[in-house]
Ligand code: GLC
C-alpha cells in the first residue's frame with residue numbers, strides 16, 4: 001500500500017494523507033539553522049546544535065507521537081482546522097504534503113477555503129519561513145481568523161525537559177508589533193534570542209502556554225482558538241510560546257498571503273540591549289530587519305528559486321538516465337539528498353535520534369563522507385581534518401567528537417579498532433574525487449593537542465600501523481571494544497542493567513575481528529596507493545606485504561569452510577561459525593572480505609556469498625546474523641541484548657547490505673548484486689509502505705529481520721550510514737563509475753535488462769557524458785577513441801568529455 005507518490009519532475013514525494021504509519025519527515029536548512037518537519041507540520045528548529053541551541057520544543061515520548069512544531073488554526077465560522085491536519089485533527093476535504101529538496105509544502109482545503117503553506121529555510125539565513133496563502137474558493141464571503149503557535153524551548157533541550165524547578169521561573173519574552181521575542185537567559189549569559197514574526201497587523205497574540213491552551217486542553221483545542229480571543233498574554237516563567245491572531249474577511253475568490261518567520265539572532269555583548277541593560281529591553285533591530293526582509297513576497301519567491309538552484313547544482317553532479325524510473329529517482333534525487341542530510345546532521349537529530357545525545361562518530365563521519373564528497377568536496381576536506389584531529393599518536397582514536405567543540409568525547413570512549421582504517425577510506429575517497437593531494441600535507445594535531453601537529457599523511461600511516469600493532473594470536477586484528485558492529489562486544493562484559501556495553505570496564509582480551517582484517521586488506525591497499533603517489537615506494541611495498549600476510553591469515557584462520565568467520569572471542573572461541581548454536585554466520589565479514597578481494601581467486605568468495613544468500617537473505621534484505629541470539633551472552637555483549645530479528649541481532653541492518661552487493665559485483669554476479677540493492681531500496685518497496693512504515697523516500701537503519709515478529713518493518717529512518725554506502729554501491733559499482741586516483745574507472749555491473757543508459761558525472765571540474773550499451777565488442781571510448789583498460793583520465797576543468805561504454 002502507498003500513501004503518496006514520487007513527483008520526479010519536481011523532486012518531491014507527495015504524501016496524500018496525514019495518516020501515514022509514522023510521521024514522515026523532511027529537513028529544512030543547509031548551513032546553521034535547521035528544522036525537522038513532519039507531514040503534519042511537527043518537528044522543531046535549532047541553530048547549529050540540536051541539543052544546546054534548540055529554538056522550539058519537542059516533547060519526547062509524546063502521544064500522539066508528533067505534536068508541536070509549526071501550528072496553525074483556521075476558524076471558519078466555528079469550524080476549526082489546521083492546514084497541516086495537526087494539531088486540530090479536523091478531517092480535511094483535501095490534503096497534500098509535498099516534501100521537496102529543503103522545503104515542504106502543504107496544500108489543504110476545508111469548506112471552500114484553500115491553503116498553501118510553504119516551509120523552508122533560506123540559504124545561509126538563520127530563520128525558517130512559513131508562507132501561508134489562504135484563499136476563499138467558495139461563493140460566499142468568509143470571516144476567517146487564523147491563529148499561529150510555536151512553543152519555545154529554553155535553549156538546552158536536555159535541561160529544558162528536566163530542570164523544571166528552575167525553568168518554570170526563567171522564561172521571558174517581549175512583544176512589539178507583530179513580533180514576539182523569546183529572550184530567556186538573555187539577561188545573563190546568553191547573547192542570542194529567537195523571534196516569531198508575521199508580516200501583518202495582528203488582532204491579538206499570546207505568549208503564555210497555559211493561558212493559550214486553558215486548564216485541561218491540549219494543542220488540538222486551545223481555549224484561545226475555541227473562544228475566538230487571544231489573551232495578549234506576556235509570559236513570565238512557565239512555558240513561553242509565540243502565537244499570533246489574524247482576522248480577515250475574504251470575498252469569493254479572494255486570497256491573502258501571510259508570511260511567518262521564526263528567526264535566530266546573535267549579538268555582540270555591547271549591542272545586546274536597547275538602552276541600559278537594567279531596563280531589560282533587547283536590541284530588536286537585527287530581528288526587525290530579518291523579519292522585514294524575509295516577510296516579503298518577492299524575497300520569498302527569490303529565496304525559493306535560489307534554494308532550487310542550490311539543489312540543482314548539488315544533484316547535477318551525478319545524474320543517471322537508466323530507463324528505470326525507480327532507480328533514477330533514488331540515484332538522482334533521494335539517495336543523494338539523504339547523503340547531504342547525514343552530512344548536515346550526522347547522527348544528531350531525527351525522529352529516532354533525539355538531538356540531545358550522540359556527537360559525531362569517528363567511523364560514521366568517515367563513511368558518510370563517501371556519499372557526499374562529490375557534492376561538497378571543500379566541506380568534506382574540512383571534515384576529514386576535524387576527524388583526524390581526534391586521533392591519538394598510536395593511531396587509535398576517540399570514538400566520537402562534539403561538533404561545537406570538535407573535541408573527543410570521553411563518554412563514548414576509544415579503542416574501537418576499526419575506527420582508524422575508516423580515516424584512510426575517506427581520505428582516499430576525497431583525493432580520488434578531487435585530485436587534491438595537498439590535503440596529505442595539512443598539519444593536523446593528535447587529540448587536538450597543540451604542538452603535536454603532523455601532516456595528515458602521518459595520521460594515515462598511524463591508522464595503518466595501528467592494526468599491525470594490535471594483532472592477536474591468529475595474526476588477525478584485535479577487535480578492541482568493538483569493530484563496525486558496535487554491539488559485538490568481546491572485550492567488555494556487562495552484567496549491570498543500564499550500563500553502556502561499549503564503555504564498561506574492559507578485560508584483558510585477545511578477541512580478534514575477521515571484519516577488521518578485511519578492512520585492512522581493502523583500505524591498506526588504498527594506503528599503499530597513496531604511498532606510491534608520495535614516492536614512498538618502499539613503504540608501499542612493505543604495506544602490500546602486510547596486506548598479503550593478512551589475506552593469508554584470513555584464509556588460514558578466518559575461514560569456516562563455507563563462509564568467513566566473524567571473530568574469535570576472548571576465550572579464543574569462534575564467533576560466527578557452523579560450530580555455534582546461534583550466530584553461525586554474519587554478513588559483515590562476507591561483504592568486507594570479498595570487497596577486499598580475499599578468496600576471489602581461490603573460490604572462498606563465491607562460497608561465502610552463496611552461504612550468505614542461503615542463510616541470511618530473505619524477501620526484505622540480507623540479515624546481519626543468523627540464527628539470531630535467543631538469550632543473553634555475557635561474552636558477546638549488546639548484540640545478544642536485542643530480541644531476535646532486531647538491530648544488530650539479526651535485523652536487515654541496511655548499512656551493510658551494500659557491502660554484500662559490492663561483494664557480488666566483485667565476483668561478477670550482477671543479478672544478485674542488483675537484487676540486494678533492490679530489496680532495501682526505498683523506491684522499490686514503496687508499495688509495501690504499510691509494512692515498511694518509515695518514509696518511502698529514504699533509507700532506514702534497520703528493517704526487522706526474518707526471525708522478528710514483524711519482518712519488513714523499518715526503524716530509524718534518515719540518519720544512517722546506509723545513505724552513503726548505498727550511493728557508493730549504486731553509483732560506483734552497479735552503474736560502475738568509480739573515482740580512483742588516476743581518473744574515473746568505468747566498470748558497470750548490472751543485470752541484463754539494463755541494456756542502455758546514460759550518466760552525467762561532474763568530476764574534477766569536467767563533465768563526463770557517459771553512454772552505455774550492450775555489445776560483444778566490449779570497451780571504453782573517450783572522445784571516439786578506444787582506450788586501454790577502463791580508467792578515463794581526468795580532463796581539464798570545464799571540458800565536456802564524451803565517453804562511450806560497450807558492456
Ligand atoms: C550504528 C552506529 C555505527 C555502527 C552501527 C552498527 O549505526 O552509528 O557506528 O557501525 O550502528 O553497530
Ligand code: GLC
Pocket residue numbers: 486487638647648
Ligand atoms: C547501540 C546501537 C548501535 C549503535 C550504538 C551507538 O549500541 O545498537 O546500533 O551503534 O548504540 O552508540
